[in-house]
Amino acid sequence: MTTVDAVPLARAHAQLLAGPRAGGVAEVVRQVVALQAQDIRANRLGVRARSAGLTASDVDAACASGAVVRTWAMRGTLHMLAAEDVAWIVGLLGPRFAAAGRSRRLQLGLDDEVTARGVTALESILAGRSLPRGEIVAGLADHGVVLDPKSQAPAHLLAFAALTGVLCRGADRGDEPTYALFSDWVGPFETLQEEEASARLASRYLAAYAPATAEDFAAWSGLTLRQARAGFAAADHFEPPIVDEFSVRLLGHFDTYLLGYRSRELAVPAEYDRRIQAGGGFIMPAVLVNGRVVGTWRQDRKKGELQVRVEPFGGLPGGLDAALLTEVEDLGRFLGVPAAFHSAG
The missing domain is CATH 1.10.10 (Arc Repressor Mutant, subunit A)
Structure with missing residues (x-):
């Protein structure tokens, strides 16, 4: 696997978008x-893509319980x-x-x-x-x-x-x-000193987004670059695992995987970036394969059925139909409706 391919897959693995999925809502959120x-x-779909067996109502229940x-x-x-x-x-x-x-x-x-x-x-x-x-x-x-x-x-x-x-x-x-x-x-609003908090946040960020830079951390968090660099310098650094696996996930709007870095260039082909973000901060639903976006998708409800249509960038890589069907069926299970898969490719 080449380095350019390894980085997106390592990031996806850290984000629970490749490899084992989480079993609970809070577990998902803690990791990312x-x-x-x-x-x-x-927001519910962001949990689904990273978890196994949960439903939309489980996400709502986790919010309602605090x-x-x-x-x-x-x-x-x-x-x-x-x-x-x-x-x-x-x-x-x-x-x-x-x-x-x-x-x-x-x-x-x-x-x-x-x-x-x-x-x-x-x-x-x-x-x-x-x-x-x-x-x-x-x-x-x-x-x-x-x-x-x-x-x-x-x-x-x-x-x-x-x-x-x-x-x-x-x-x-x-x-x-x-x-x-x-x-x-939630309870008392107990805060930390800036140095401790920025180091802790940088450590957590690296555990979920590495390989990444201080500039990526600043873009994701909104901290100044000075604060981000100071946090990075004091953070626990993680060596991303070398992973070699096959993973397909359907990401919803505004997924943090596509908002977690200064640039999406390693995840989204440059010529298709405007298909993911046409303007402002609106991020489209994306088809993710081994950490790289290969198309967008949309859902419609007709006669009690969820119809999911994938719109690929060019042609889809071979052998994806079965994995996409599995994702679509899981989306339907999560939402509690029958689901059908259609590809425009």
């Missing part, structure tokens, strides 16, 4: 440190983390992104005084319970903090409160998120 969670359905927690973390965006990791990771990353969002909050009418009153009101509104955004906005108005529910102001206030350790996501109501006080849902 965090999974993108701005899209609930895609074993895993969705909150704002890496790059200031919504992620799912194991409960025991949330406080120290948010304590490291949150202040940077809370400060970075100030100019946008000002544009939305959330100056420092209004933001502070809003956070104080949230501590009262959410005490002992989880509420969806609409009920929170109504409660804020009752406390004299009036926000336009159609604007981005409520979302930015909630994100600020999460990044400063006041709240996090609670149990979803179907696909509708709720929010709870961090102290109620």
Whole structure:
């Protein structure tokens, strides 16, 4: 196996996207440190691709129990983390992104005084319970903090409160998120000194993303390059295992495997990169073979059946049909619907 082929496969193996799959939701999340969670359905698929035997309802149950927690973390965006990791990771990353969002909050009418009153009101509104955004906005108005529910102001206030350790996501109501006080849902917001936290995060990152560089770590976490390099210097370094196996996985939108590095060049052929990310931060569902993306896929529901269509980059490598069918069938099992496989190649 050539070096250029070995790196993606080693990364996929560390990410549970090759080799043995995990048996539990929290086990998945601990291994990869965090999974993108701005899209609930895609977040569930991130767990499925790395686990065996779980269902979508198992992911929801893990969130409802507090074993895993969705909150704002890496790059200031919504992620799912194991409960025991949330406080120290948010304590490291949150202040940077809370400060970075100030100019946008000002544009939305959330100056420092209004933001502070809003956070104080949230501590009262959410005490002992989880509420969806609409009920929170109504409660804020009752406390004299009036926000336009159609604007981005409520979302930015909630994100600020999460990044400063006041709240996090609670149990979803179907696909509708709720929010709870961090102290109620997770426990005390106990943080670490920056040096210890950055070294710990770098160690965890390397265990799940190596081979990788400090620049990759900075891009994934959102830390400054100075912080990332300092964390790398103090981190436990791992020698990626040499693996030689065959693995096919269907990744959902925003999969962390495609957001975990400064560049996707080792995973996605350059000429097809815009098929994976056409613009902004929207990452398409991808067909992963031995750590390399060979196409995209989409799903439609028709007459009670999940129809999965693969759209390859050029032609698919030979011998993939059986492995793809297995993945599609597992996707249907995970979602609780019959599934059929179609290829455009």
